[in-house]
Amino acid sequence: MTVLKRSIVLLLLTGYTLFAAGPFLWAAMMSLRTTTEIHLDHFAFPDPIHWDKYPDAWFNSNYDTYFANSAQVVVAAVIIVTVIGAMAAHCLARYRFRYNRLIYFVLFSTIIFPPQITIISLFQIMVQYGLYNTKVGLVLVYVAIQLPLTIYILESFFARIPSDLFDAARVDGYSDWEIFWRVAFPIAVPAVATTIILNFILLWNEFLFAVVLITDEANRTLPLGIQRFIGDTQEDIGMIATGLMIAIIPVIVIYAFFSEKLIQGMTAGAVK
Amino acid sequence: MARVTLQELTKVYDRNHAPAAERVSLEIGDEEFMVLLGPSGCGKTTTLRMIAGLESITSGTLSIDGAVMNQVPAKDRDIAMVFQSYALYPHMTVKQNLAFGLKRRSVDRQEVARRVAAVAEILELSPLLRRKPHALSGGQRQRVALGRAIVRDPKVFLFDEPLSNLDAALRVSTRSEIAALHRRLGATMIYVTHDQVEAMTLGTRICIMNGGKVMQVGRPLEVYHRPVNTFVAGFLGNPPMNLLPALVTDDVGGRTLAVGDSRLTLPSERMPPSAPGRQVTFGIRPENVALRAPADGKAVQVAGEVTQLEALGAETMVAVALPTVSAPITARIAGDAALAVGQRCTLHLDLAASRLFDEDGTALNPSHQGGGP
Numbered sequence: 001m002t003v004l005k006r007s008i009v010l011l012l013l014t015g016y017t018l019f020a021a022g023p024f025l026w027a028a029m030m031s032l033r034t035t036t037e038i039h040l041d042h043f044a045f046p047d048p049i050h051w052d053k054y055p056d057a058w059f060n061s062n063y064d065t066y067f068a069n070s071a072q073v074v075v076a077a078v079i080i081v082t083v084i085g086a087m088a089a090h091c092l093a094r095y096r097f098r099y100n101r102l103i104y105f106v107l108f109s110t111i112i113f114p115p116q117i118t119i120i121s122l123f124q125i126m127v128q129y130g131l132y133n134t135k136v137g138l139v140l141v142y143v144a145i146q147l148p149l150t151i152y153i154l155e156s157f158f159a160r161i162p163s164d165l166f167d168a169a170r171v172d173g174y175s176d177w178e179i180f181w182r183v184a185f186p187i188a189v190p191a192v193a194t195t196i197i198l199n200f201i202l203l204w205n206e207f208l209f210a211v212v213l214i215t216d217e218a219n220r221t222l223p224l225g226i227q228r229f230i231g232d233t234q235e236d237i238g239m240i241a242t243g244l245m246i247a248i249i250p251v252i253v254i255y256a257f258f259s260e261k262l263i264q265g266m267t268a269g270a271v272k
Numbered sequence: 273m274a275r276v277t278l279q280e281l282t283k284v285y286d287r288n289h290a291p292a293a294e295r296v297s298l299e300i301g302d303e304e305f306m307v308l309l310g311p312s313g314c315g316k317t318t319t320l321r322m323i324a325g326l327e328s329i330t331s332g333t334l335s336i337d338g339a340v341m342n343q344v345p346a347k348d349r350d351i352a353m354v355f356q357s358y359a360l361y362p363h364m365t366v367k368q369n370l371a372f373g374l375k376r377r378s379v380d381r382q383e384v385a386r387r388v389a390a391v392a393e394i395l396e397l398s399p400l401l402r403r404k405p406h407a408l409s410g411g412q413r414q415r416v417a418l419g420r421a422i423v424r425d426p427k428v429f430l431f432d433e434p435l436s437n438l439d440a441a442l443r444v445s446t447r448s449e450i451a452a453l454h455r456r457l458g459a460t461m462i463y464v465t466h467d468q469v470e471a472m473t474l475g476t477r478i479c480i481m482n483g484g485k486v487m488q489v490g491r492p493l494e495v496y497h498r499p500v501n502t503f504v505a506g507f508l509g510n511p512p513m514n515l516l517p518a519l520v521t522d523d524v525g526g527r528t529l530a531v532g533d534s535r536l537t538l539p540s541e542r543m544p545p546s547a548p549g550r551q552v553t554f555g556i557r558p559e560n561v562a563l564r565a566p567a568d569g570k571a572v573q574v575a576g577e578v579t580q581l582e583a584l585g586a587e588t589m590v591a592v593a594l595p596t597v598s599a600p601i602t603a604r605i606a607g608d609a610a611l612a613v614g615q616r617c618t619l620h621l622d623l624a625a626s627r628l629f630d631e632d633g634t635a636l637n638p639s640h641q642g643g644g645p
Contacts, residue, residue, distance in 0.1 A: 187362055
């Protein structure tokens with residue numbers, strides 16, 4: 001690549017990075033300033049830097065509770081979605097049985113429905129079964145809404161695993177259950193990591209179902225907690241920014257942890 | 273080791289289609305190397321997978337050492353299989369791949385380590401034990417796949433076209449490794465291939481299949497020299513046996529065979545017990561067709577025109593069109609042939625090595641005919 005080409009690419013990438021990271025940096029700066037300071041100058045650098053806003057948000061504005069709730073609900077939902085989704089995907093990709101494709105189509109077709117369609121009936125069901133305003137209820141809803149997409153992503157990956165590997169494991173003496181856990185699942189780790197990241201980020205930021213199904217202060221998740229700082233007549237923009245930064249940390253951590261798995265070519269060399 | 277018996281084994285995938293394997297009966301002796309040979313879709317892999325327990329058996333009986341295996345799951349049959357695609361677990365190291373089958377069988381850790389080390393030593397895999405499959409060459413992967421089978425010390429080894437993904441040079445060396453392995457282990461091995469060189473060089477016996485059915489079972493040279501039908505005759509050999517339409521006729525000198533314009537007088541014991549006017553197929557291997565008359569002068573001459581020459585260095589394939597015969601006759605000539613396309617030449621046929629086939633393709637007097645040992 002010539003120097004000129006390289007410079008153009010670098011310039012474009014720098015521009016894109018600024019465009020993508022700009023709002024994040026702005027929010028990060030605001031998280032260290034008070035609302036009054038922000039109103040005076042929207043774009044100024046923090047001066048003085050209000051580090052104390054973080055402990056203040058965490059301890060005095062209930063962010064510790066919201067964070068714990070979000071963590072519990074999202075981690076539980078992601079684990080369940082991943083395990084059930086992977087099993088279902090493996091099953092649909094690997095076994096020939098009657099209505100296999102029909103089941104796959106029905107599951108997949110639920111992706112196209114906007115969530116607003118189901119929300120009223122879902123609300124009714126949750127109230128009826130005593131799951132309204134509970135974290136367990138929210139976990140179940142999150143599992144249900146993320147499962148089709150998870151199965152869809154994983155099914156295509158599982159289908160690409162050569163069936164010879166499963167035959168080899170069968171001849172090696174393993175049962176179907178063991179083959180899933182010891183052969184199929186480990187090979188599918190890159191795809192599973194993708195769905196974990198995707199589901200984690202989507203559910204961590206999920207607002208619609210949470211706002212409808214949770215009203216109790218003790219069960220609020222982070223997006224609902226942040227919403228609490230938006231009042232009817234005014235909003236505490238400084239505290240919202242601090243809350244946002246607290247909320248964003250796990251997403252960055254999870255992405256940093258799993259992104260390496262995404263680019264690992266685990267199946268390279270499995271079969272020629 | 274083990275004796276494997278297939279009795280009328282049939283596999284039907286779809287009732288609307290012909291069976292993938294139909295009434296396959298085969299007796300594979302202890303320590304025997306049986307090769308299932310045939311073109312793509314002939315049912316050889318299906319048969320192997322039924323033996324492995326990877327396909328259910330529609331009808332018939334499969335037994336290993338007298339015990340019926342039809343309903344026994346693959347994991348309990350005590351067999352090992354080497355796959356065409358190697359089927360190495362990509363997330364495991366070579367060592368883990370080798371040990372995977374043993375772990376399931378509750379072999380104690382020290383024994384696993386000992387056996388893995390021993391097999392790695394035999395197959396020269398010791399320096400590669402920590403590598404994952406993607407960091408191995410094709411030949412190394414195939415050796416790991418072999419090692420994974422050997423380490424288990426199974427009753428029966430099954431091979432499903434294990435060499436077809438290797439390049440030509442590696443194929444030859446791995447072929448000899450497998451042959452050496454069979455001699456060393458003295459194991460019962462069943463080997464599927466469509467490559468007749470593999471079949472001829474490896475097999476104690478060969479089972480030739482076509483259209484889901486067994487065509488012929490026998491020792492390699494026996495099958496080569498005494499094919500029981502035109503399919504086997506045309507499938508084995510490169511180039512295959514020349515198969516020419518012929519007519520049984522009565523001539524002045526007695527019963528003869530009319531191949532085009534030529535009259536061939538076969539030795540009396542080889543002449544079919546057929547009435548004159550019967551259509552048969554005359555078969556002769558290219559190596560039994562010569563450009564020069566043999567020393568004993570027993571060969572029969574036919575004349576034709578050279579249509580194709582393939583000089584391969586050590587030998588030359590000469591295709592000659594005989595007058596009024598639809599298919600050309602191919603001769604395998606040692607060294608170079610001083611001929612040109614379009615030139616007329618005389619071929620000398622060694623009729624003692626010829627075969628005759630009935631109209632439906634089955635060999636006539638199969639026990640008496642053939643030029644082989």
